[in-house]
C-alpha cells in the first residue's frame with residue numbers, strides 16, 4: 093500500500109499553493125464587486141470611472157471577526173483632479189451586496205445600518221459640515237454628516253503633508269484593530285491620523301462580531317477615477333508561519349508577504365538568492381527560514397517558513413529488537429521505535445507514538461511513515477515462563493562456556509544483591525553485576541572449590557526472589 097506517496101505530493105502542492113496564496117495575494121480575486129467597480133489589475137480594483145453619478149462597492153468574500161485583531165494595508169488612488177469628487181470609504185458591515193448612494197454619500201449612506209466606516213472625502217459638501225481640504229473621519233451607521241452624533245472621530249485632513257490627495261498618486265493606508273483594547277487606528281501616508289476606542293461589536297453590531305470589510309466610492313456632478321490596490325500591501329490578518337513538507341531532493345519556492353520587495357533571508361544556505369522575496373530553496377534537512385523586509389512606511393515584515401524534509405527511505409531502530417522479544421506472564425513491556433521526528437508511527441490498534449505497551453504475547457505491527465514514504469514493521473512477541481535458576485557449577489577458564497556464575501532466566505533479571513563466600517565465610521564477590529561472578533577475587537583467580545552464594549533479584553514478572561546455595565568452581 094503505497095498511496096501515501098501520491099497523496100503527500102498533493103498535500104505538499106496544496107500547502108505550497110496555500111503559502112503562495114496567503115503570502116502574496118491573499119486579497120487577490122477575493123472581493124465581491126458591486127456597481128461600477130471592477131478588477132483593474134491582479135491586485136487592484138477601480139471603484140469609479142470619471143463619470144458622473146457612479147456608485148461602487150467591493151467586499152472581501154471572507155468575513156472577519158472583530159473578536160480578532162486585524163492589520164489591513166492598501167494603497168488608495170483618488171484620481172488626478174483636485175476639483176473632482178467624491179472619495180472612498182472603508183466600511184465594516186453585514187451584507188455582501190451593500191451599495192449606497194452617489195455624490196456626497198461617497199457610495200455609503202443611510203442604508204448602511206449597522207456599519208462602521210472610515211471616510212476618505214475629496215469634496216466639500218457644506219451640508220455634511222465638510223471643508224475644502226481632503227479629509228478623513230470615522231463614522232457609523234451610514235452617516236456622513238460630521239455634525240451628527242454618529243460622527244465618531246475627525247474630520248481631519250487626510251494627509252499630514254498636503255490638503256489635496258487627488259494627486260494621481262497611490263497613498264498608503266493602514267487600518268488596524270486591536271481587539272483586546274478595542275482600539276482602531278487609521279494611518280494615511282504612513283502617519284497615524286485618527287483613532288477610535290469603542291466596543292464596536294456590541295455598540296454597533298448588536299453583539300455579532302462577524303462582518304464584511306471593503307470599500308465604497310462614488311462620483312457626483314464632479315468625478316475622478318478612484319482605485320484601490322493591495323499591492324505591495326497585503327492583509328496580514330493571517331498567520332505567516334507555515335510548515336512546508338517536501339521530499340528529499342525536492343525544490344520549493346519561499347514567497348514573502350510583500351511581492352517584489354527586497355528581502356533578507358536567514359540562513360542564506362541553499363537559497364537561489366537571499367535578497368529576493370521568492371527564492372528557491374533545496375534544503376537537505378529540516379530548516380527554518382526567516383525572511384525580513386521593510387515596506388515603504390518603514391514597517392518591518394517577517395515571514396517564517398519551517399521546512400520539513402522527508403526522507404525517501406524510512407530508517408528506524410527497534411528497542412528491544414522485536415524479532416526475538418519475549419514476554420513473561422504478567423509482565424508489561426514497552427515496544428519502542430526510534431526514528432526521525434519527521435516520521436509518524438501508527439500501531440496496529442491505531443494508536444500513535446514511539447512506544448507501545450504490551451502485556452500479552454502476540455503479533456504486533458507498526459507502520460512508520462512520512463509525507464514521502466512508508467514502511468511496515470511486523471513483530472511477533474513470544475511468551476516465556478520467566479523462571480530463574482541458579483547453576484550449581486561453573487568453569488571460569490575463558491573458553492566462553494560457563495565462564496560466569498549468576499541467575500539464569502529466559503527473561504530479564506534485575507540483580508539487587510549478589511554475594512559469594514569461600515569456605516571460611518570470607519566474602520569473595522559482592523557486586524550488582526548483571527553478568528555474574530567471573531571466578532576472580534581481588535583481581536586473582538579464585539581456586540577450584542565449593543562456594544556459598546546469596547542473591548536477591550527481581551524476575552521478569554517483577555517479583556522479588558531470594559536464592560542461596562552452593563556453587564562449585566571448576567578450573
Ligand SMILES: [Ca+2]
Nearest residue numbers: 174175176214
Ligand atoms: Ca476634490
Ligand SMILES: [Ca+2]
Nearest residue numbers: 213215216217
Ligand atoms: Ca464630501
Ligand SMILES: [Ca+2]
Nearest residue numbers: 213220222247
Ligand atoms: Ca466629509
Ligand SMILES: [Ca+2]
Nearest residue numbers: 174226256257
Ligand atoms: Ca482635493
